[in-house]
Amino acid sequence: MALKGRDLILAGLAAFVGWGYATHWLPSLRVAGHAFVAGVVVAVVALLATIALTSRGSAYGQIRRSRRPKGVAFFRRDVWQRELRALDRRRRYDKEPLYDESPKVSRALDDLLELITRDFVRSWYSGISRDPVFPNEVDRAVRCALLNIRDRLFEVDLVEVLTIRLVPILTAHFRDFYDAERSVRGRKLNRAVTESEELDLAIASKYRDGKLHPAASLAYSNTKTEQQEYLRKIVTRILPRVLPGKLLASRPVATVIREIVSCAVLSPVMQILSDPDTWNQVMENYVRTRFRYSCESHTYMP
Numbered sequence: 454m455a456l457k458g459r460d461l462i463l464a465g466l467a468a469f470v471g472w473g474y475a476t477h478w479l480p481s482l483r484v485a486g487h488a489f490v491a492g493v494v495v496a497v498v499a500l501l502a503t504i505a506l507t508s509r510g511s512a513y514g515q516i517r518r519s520r521r522p523k524g525v526a527f528f529r530r531d532v533w534q535r536e537l538r539a540l541d542r543r544r545r546y547d548k549e550p551l552y553d554e555s556p557k558v559s560r561a562l563d564d565l566l567e568l569i570t571r572d573f574v575r576s577w578y579s580g581i582s583r584d585p586v587f588p589n590e591v592d593r594a595v596r597c598a599l600l601n602i603r604d605r606l607f608e609v610d611l612v613e614v615l616t617i618r619l620v621p622i623l624t625a626h627f628r629d630f631y632d633a634e635r636s637v638r639g640r641k642l643n644r645a646v647t648e649s650e651e652l653d654l655a656i657a658s659k660y661r662d663g664k665l666h667p668a669a670s671l672a673y674s675n676t677k678t679e680q681q682e683y684l685r686k687i688v689t690r691i692l693p694r695v696l697p698g699k700l701l702a703s704r705p706v707a708t709v710i711r712e713i714v715s716c717a718v719l720s721p722v723m724q725i726l727s728d729p730d731t732w733n734q735v736m737e738n739y740v741r742t743r744f745r746y747s748c749e750s751h752t753y754m755p
Contacts, residue, residue: 688714
C-alpha cells in the first residue's frame with residue numbers, strides 16, 4: 454500500500470519524539486546527532502564552494518577557444534574531403550602500356566594480364582570485397598615488374614645467352630639423362646622394361662647418381678610442395694630486382710606478392726611446361742600448321 458503525506462508527517466513526529474526520549478535516557482547520543490548534522494552541512498557547503506570557485510562561466514568556451522578540434526582529425530570537413538578525393542584517385546587506374554613501339558603487342562600483353570588478374574586475383578578477392586583498389590595495385594605491381602624485366606632484356610644479348618649458356622645446359626641435361634636411361638634399359642636401350650612410375654624413379658635415381666634438382670625429390674611421390682618452396686626462394690631473390698623497394702617494405706605485402714607469383718602463377722605454369730603432352734601438342738600444332746601452309750602454297754602455284 455502506498456504511503457500518504459499524512460503517514461509521512463506522523464512518522465516524522467514519531468521519530469522526533471523517539472529521538473527526544475532516547476537523548477533523555479542517553480545524553481551521549483546528542484553528540485552523535487550533532488556530528489551527523491554538522492558533517493552533512495560541511496559537505497554541502499564544501500560542494501557549493503568548490504563549484505563556485507572552479508566554475509569558469511558560460512562564456513569561457515568562447516573567450517578561450519581551443520585549437521584542437523572536437524573529435525578525430527580526419528572528421529574535419531577539409532580533411533575528410535581531401536581523403537575522399539585521394540580515395541577517388543586511388544580507385545581511378547590508368548594502365549601503363551608495356552610496349553609503346555608496338556600497340557598490338559601491348560594490347561596482347563594487356564589482355565594476358567587481365568586474364569591473370571581475373572583468374573588468380575579476382576577469383577578469390579571478390580569474395581572479400583568489391584573494391585577494385587587491390588586488384589589494380591596488383592596489376593600495377595605486375596606491370597612495374599614487367600617493365601623492369603623488359604628494360605633488362607633490352608640490355609642483354611639474347612643470342613649470346615641462348616648459344617653460350619642455354620645450349621650447353623640443355624646438352625648436358627640430355628647427355629646425363631641418356632646415360633641414366635642406358636644404365637636402366639641397357640646400353641642399346643633394348644632391355645624389355647614395362648613403362649611405369651617405378652621405371653621413371655629408377656632412371657631418376659641414376660641421373661647424376663641421384664643428384665637431382667632441388668625441386669625434385671625421390672623421397673616423396675608428390676613433389677608439389679618442394680616445387681612451390683623452391684619457387685618461393687627464387688621469387689624472393691627476384692622480387693627486389695624487379696619491384697620498387699617501397700612496395701616490398703611492408704612484410705605482409707611482400708608475402709602476398711610472393712605467394713601469388715610463386716604458387717598461383719608460376720606453379721601452374723611450371724606444371725604445364727613439365728608435362729610432355731604439352732610439348733607434343735605444341736610440336737603437333739606447329740607441324741600441322743606448316744604442312745597446311747605448304748599444301749596451300751603448292752595448290753596456288755601457277
